Amino acid sequence: MNQQIPYPFCGPEFRRHPDPVYQQLMSEGPIHPVQFPSGVCGWLITGYDAAIQVLTDPRIGKNHALGNAQWRARASIMPEPHHTRLQAHMLHQDPPRHTLMRSLVSSAFAPARIAQFRPRIEQIVNCLIDEIHAHGQADLMTSLASRLPLQVLSAVIGLSDAHRIRFQPRWCKAVQPVGPRDPGRRAYVQLLTELQTFIDRVIAEPAQGDSSGLIAQLVDAHHAGVLSYDELASMLFQLLVAGQEPVTHQIGNSLLAVLRHPDLTPFWHGCTASVDTAVNELLRLDGAFEISTWRFYPVPTELFGATIPAGDPVIVALNAANHDRSRFECPHQLHTDRSPNSHLSFGYGRHFCPAASLAKLEIDVTVRLVLEKLRDLRLACPIDQLQWIPAVLARGLVSLPVNFTAA
Numbered sequence: 001m002n003q004q005i006p007y008p009f010c011g012p013e014f015r016r017h018p019d020p021v022y023q024q025l026m027s028e029g030p031i032h033p034v035q036f037p038s039g040v041c042g043w044l045i046t047g048y049d050a051a052i053q054v055l056t057d058p059r060i061g062k063n064h065a066l067g068n069a070q071w072r073a074r075a076s077i078m079p080e081p082h083h084t085r086l087q088a089h090m091l092h093q094d095p096p097r098h099t100l101m102r103s104l105v106s107s108a109f110a111p112a113r114i115a116q117f118r119p120r121i122e123q124i125v126n127c128l129i130d131e132i133h134a135h136g137q138a139d140l141m142t143s144l145a146s147r148l149p150l151q152v153l154s155a156v157i158g159l160s161d162a163h164r165i166r167f168q169p170r171w172c173k174a175v176q177p178v179g180p181r182d183p184g185r186r187a188y189v190q191l192l193t194e195l196q197t198f199i200d201r202v203i204a205e206p207a208q209g210d211s212s213g214l215i216a217q218l219v220d221a222h223h224a225g226v227l228s229y230d231e232l233a234s235m236l237f238q239l240l241v242a243g244q245e246p247v248t249h250q251i252g253n254s255l256l257a258v259l260r261h262p263d264l265t266p267f268w269h270g271c272t273a274s275v276d277t278a279v280n281e282l283l284r285l286d287g288a289f290e291i292s293t294w295r296f297y298p299v300p301t302e303l304f305g306a307t308i309p310a311g312d313p314v315i316v317a318l319n320a321a322n323h324d325r326s327r328f329e330c331p332h333q334l335h336t337d338r339s340p341n342s343h344l345s346f347g348y349g350r351h352f353c354p355a356a357s358l359a360k361l362e363i364d365v366t367v368r369l370v371l372e373k374l375r376d377l378r379l380a381c382p383i384d385q386l387q388w389i390p391a392v393l394a395r396g397l398v399s400l401p402v403n404f405t406a407a
């Protein structure tokens with residue numbers, strides 16, 4: 001492999017000012033041999049056109065079985081048996097298994113169905129805001145952004161209240177795997193074991209939930225022999241756990257962007273209908289998925305002048321593509337009327353996020369209700385003091401302290 005550069009999307013300076021790093025990488029070319037903090041060496045793809053090319057490349061695969069021994073030895077992936085039991089979901093599958101799994105969830109997230117949840121999401125967000133309303137100050141990550149997704153998901157996929165109450169927020173950390181050499185590996189294994197027990201219980205007691213909901217449909221698909229038990233458990237893991245963190249982070253990133261632009265508050269107040277264009281711009285400006293998940297070529301492959309060994313991980317820099325000047329004018333600026341805006345914050349191609357409509361609705365409702373109900377909203381600390389989570393794939397805030405005029 002060529003000279004490795006350290007994974008460039010980490011460190012406090014990058015988190016505060018990502019755009020110079022994106023621009024530097026894209027000016028150097030579309031492919032970069034990088035070393036991740038775990039020690040894994042891989043290939044980072046930057047630039048909008050290169051990202052689309054790789055995300056739609058029919059030769060590239062997602063199944064972890066394609067990864068080579070060097071990747072497997074150091075990658076921050078789940079230990080067994082959890083890897084087999086929780087990582088068999090569609091994001092780690094290729095056709096035809098991927099096609100089948102995706103077909104089982106798509107109608108539950110169809111835009112027309114999701115639109116019907118607007119009043120329910122408004123109700124949930126209103127309740128969460130009411131809890132902080134009188135205080136004049138809050139951390140919007142802990143009081144709102146991290147509490148919303150599970151409540152919304154439960155309604156959308158039919159998780160019962162009894163199961164929802166048992167769900168531990170710390171289980172969401174399962175999506176940030178702890179590598180085999182990390183001292184935190186033992187605690188991570190314990191967390192996975194608890195989560196697996198919870199999922200087993202949801203599967204064993206589907207009658208507690210909405211019998212026509214997505215969870216019940218997937219359990220039925222297992223009983224009909226369409227999904228194996230591991231595939232079912234893994235799909236529930238992906239929907240319930242992996243589906244929460246990006247929403248939390250994206251709400252935080254979006255609220256921060258709004259707070260940085262108080263001049264736009266009248267725009268948000270004036271919106272009566274859906275603000276899809278502006279929400280897409282919040283997603284493009286600061287996406288919660290900094291990079292894509294791993295992809296692998298099954299055989300040595302020429303790509304942008306480099307030879308990628310079989311099974312080396314390839315990762316697409318989604319947020320860098322969203323800041324590609326050849327695609328987006330003044331990419332570091334927030335333009336609420338930016339159109340067209342074909343950002344990659346939900347990925348692209350076969351694995352494009354099936355829940356994009358739901359995520360956008362949650363952002364739309366949250367941003368507007370926060371600005372409407374928390375008057376005179378402002379950051380409670382200098383922007384440079386905000387802490388970003390130390391994740392490799394995800395981009396999100398640890399906390400978002402704000403002040404406002406108490407009701």
Ligand code: HEM
Nearest residue numbers: 090091239243246247250289292293346347351353355359
């Ligand atoms: C703002 C919030 C969200 C963002 C930014 C986001 C982003 C993404 C991205 C970038 C991918 C593709 C990753 C890749 O190709 O490597 C993806 C896939 C996926 N997302 Fe989301 N997501 C969000 C919310 C959700 C929610 C709420 C759910 C469901 C409960 C969900 C379920 C999925 C699933 C099942 C896939 C895999 C699709 C496939 O492999 O065909 N996501 N998401």
